[in-house]
Amino acid sequence: PPLWLVVPAAGQGRRMGAGRPKQYLELGGATILARTLSRLHQAFPQARLVLCLDPDDPWFRPQWVPFAHWQRTDGGRERMDSVLNALQVMAAEPDDMVLVHDVARPCVTTADLQALWQAVSVHPDGALLAMPVADTMKRADARSCVATTEPREGLWHALTPQGFRFELLQQALFQAKTRGLQVTDEASAVESQGRRPLLVPGRRDNLKITHPEDLALATAILAAQKS
Numbered sequence: 001p002p003l004w005l006v007v008p009a010a011g012q013g014r015r016m017g018a019g020r021p022k023q024y025l026e027l028g029g030a031t032i033l034a035r036t037l038s039r040l041h042q043a044f045p046q047a048r049l050v051l052c053l054d055p056d057d058p059w060f061r062p063q064w065v066p067f068a069h070w071q072r073t074d075g076g077r078e079r080m081d082s083v084l085n086a087l088q089v090m091a092a093e094p095d096d097m098v099l100v101h102d103v104a105r106p107c108v109t110t111a112d113l114q115a116l117w118q119a120v121s122v123h124p125d126g127a128l129l130a131m132p133v134a135d136t137m138k139r140a141d142a143r144s145c146v147a148t149t150e151p152r153e154g155l156w157h158a159l160t161p162q163g164f165r166f167e168l169l170q171q172a173l174f175q176a177k178t179r180g181l182q183v184t185d186e187a188s189a190v191e192s193q194g195r196r197p198l199l200v201p202g203r204r205d206n207l208k209i210t211h212p213e214d215l216a217l218a219t220a221i222l223a224a225q226k227s
């Protein structure tokens with residue numbers, strides 16, 4: 001079945017405090033958005049892309065899109081709304097595969113993308129790139145004092161891409177929205193349907209650019225990956 005890529009890129013990136021959405025900051029001469037799309041295209045040149053953008057976005061340039069088949073759609077209030085908009089406009093069949101990838105993760109590697117794709121192809125509940133938690137995990141009280149230390153055994157960070165059958169993903173997100181669930185990734189919506197997406201161990205350098213200091217990290221990661 002055809003492969004669809006959904007890239008939500010309608011966030012404001014306020015934690016970056018940069019005066020423009022973070023996907024339009026430059027990393028080594030190209031915008032983060034251009035770099036992310038280029039990584040996806042290297043792994044999946046035939047895929048169809050749906051890009052979620054703020055309707056009033058003045059920074060986007062179509063020449064940053066390397067895909068032959070692509071369309072844009074309006075972002076929504078939350079990330080989940082943006083992804084739902086994308087699923088609504090794309091002419092997908094129920095059994096088509098959809099990978100959703102944050103625009104803010106330009107360091108994802110072809111090897112990780114292919115490993116995820118393999119997992120999604122065989123696992124009916126879908127799959128996501130993820131990494132086991134390395135740090136000790138604390139739960140805070142209201143005053144930022146430690147209330148408890150959480151056992152990190154079995155805890156993973158959820159990364160992207162996350163991939164699912166089109167019909168499963170659409171139903172899961174739609175029902176999560178109808179039920180007013182706060183979901184911050186696709187997998188949690190699918191989990192709320194009683195499904196168990198597969199955690200695919202991904203590289204630690206697939207970071208989500210969020211805070212100003214992440215730009216230096218991403219620059220170093222991209223340089224190291226080239227050598």
Ligand code: C5P
Nearest residue numbers: 008009010011076077078079082102103
């Ligand atoms: O802000 P955060 O990094 O968690 O956003 C994750 C991804 O979701 C980013 O790629 C961002 O552009 C996107 N997003 C969106 N629509 C929103 C909020 C976030 O497409 N309303």
